[in-house]
Amino acid sequence: MSDVWADVLAIGSLAQNHYWHEKTPVRREYATATLVRSDDVVLVVDPGWPPDVLRAALYYRSGLEPAAVTHVFLTHFDPAHFGGIGLFAGAAWSMYEEEIRWAEAEAPAGDAGREVLARIGEAPEKFAPGVDLFPTFGHTPGHCSLLVYTAIQSLIVAGDAVLTRDHFERGDLGRRQWDLEKAKESFQDVLEIADLIVPGHDNLFVCRTPGGLL
Template sequence: MDYRIISIGTLSTHELWDHPTPPRTAHATTTLIRSGDRTILVDPGLPPQIITARLSERTGLTPDDITDVFLTNFRPSHRMGLSAFEQAKWFISERERETIGPALIEQYQNTEDEDVQQLLQYEVSLLKKCDAAPDTLAPQVDLFPCPGFTPGTCGLLLLETNTTTLIAGDAVATAEHFEQGRILRGANDIELAQESFIEAVEIADVIVPGHDNLIINKSKNRF
């Protein structure tokens, strides 16, 4: 089993930076995992054409080489590039799938704006294509539920011989959030998100955050 960062994500505005920056389009950090006969892309957060180019630049692979796509949550910044991987199986945690679906339907029923309805129909169509992920996605690649930022936020735990790596999604948003012990603003359940953050830090030697480059967890004393 091996993994590689395909694209380093960013927040629309970084709430923990001392110097303000103009808002930008948020996109999640994208990671490629190869294990057994599975080639898994996690959180394709850039638009299809761009994520396809990054995949080629970083690995030499094409979208047709991807067997599975896993979303750590259903926020748009984690799935902008989904349409580039129509041949792959799409996975998301069962809890995220079962909580987001009814919420989208309720929003649809409560709006008369045709543009909003059309957008919500598109969101539902994407969600329907996402299967509930099994507990083990591939050899040495296990689901790691870390709810709180969204109801069903879920990472992937990569079990190597001497190192445990957690693709944490928005449970650990950036290096600054990790260093300051902070959760990302706008969490669905703050207390649950704090518990997930603590658990992530306790278990992982290396953390791939939701919107930053990978973090070496020096508190584990293995580096």
Template sequence: MDRHPYWEGDAELASREGAGAARPGHSTCVLIVSESLGVERRILVDPGLPGPIIASRLNERSGLRPEDITHVFLTCFRPEARRGLEAFEHAAWWISTDERESVGVPMVTELRRALHEGESELAAALERDVALLQRCEPAPDTLADRVDLFPLPGVTPGMCGLLLEDPRHTTLICGDAVLTSEHLERGQVAPWSADLQRAKESFAEAVEIADLLVPGRDNLMVNPVKRPF
């Protein structure tokens, strides 16, 4: 998503297209560093920027290089969440089992159709995506110490966030289940959701459980329905 009607900016464009002002169309990328029993995991969530850019940002903000990342986790398989995935060849790639299965079957079906009908350009793109998905392993329930899967189906059938627990507060990396601060304030989910009812249920569950939220297209924020801590 690179625009929506709650973002201020190009009002003329928003009025003309009925879409809202523009922002970069990539997911919020999060770095999780966890050490337990002498083993450190450096997990990158949703590397949505192109490889060279995400590598540069990673180094600027953490001093790490792509080869220092041990795992990549995708909240979903939408392109906005994985453009930089191939920059992390040394890492294990994780995605929820439900997302992997719900995306994989129709993708392979479409690939077979494209090959049969001679749509070579589409087939090449699908072959690349299938190869990426095959490389993704089903994520375990616990990715690291106090870092657990948190299913948030609806926007995509298998969308899955991550719940980070510490003694003071609970943080939920939401993916597109909660898009932006504006969507959070208005209680609205992504209009392109595969299942709007399930998306609304996941949105409500996210707001209920977390003290801090990392939306799919915005920065870390305090949950407005929680008391200050």
């Protein structure tokens, strides 16, 4: 019996969603923030929403205060995925090693990004039993998802390996890929392993497809 829980804290959305017939960016873009708990580990993945939103979401979804969060993991280095990370100042912040190296070299998020990078360490292969890194390169060079085995299912917090349910159903990887071929492999990997998917910018959904979406 697994003692792992995963909960969506705040559902993300895209600045411009062409499935909603939007031709230009019409809103701020935020990633879906997810809470994963196992024994002593209280892990927030992709805290992109503003700190006040995350604070309320955390309390309303789990009864916890920010100080209870022990770890923060970023699927990749994008302000839409880390904008509220400062709320969790007492937690250990981490990202996949290759993503750290890439972000340090490219500095894709300006001064705010540099401050965050200065505090980020290399993520462990697993945060707890049943909470493992699941590398999904392609959207960025070191993009990495999280594979979570709860008592009854496998769940992947996919980051931007899967943008939204609409994108997934159509095999649409989005337009912003560092390496399209790698992104396709990652998409396929997620599809094959996950019972449930938390996409980068949408609510959790059930994955029940034999494949063939790409």
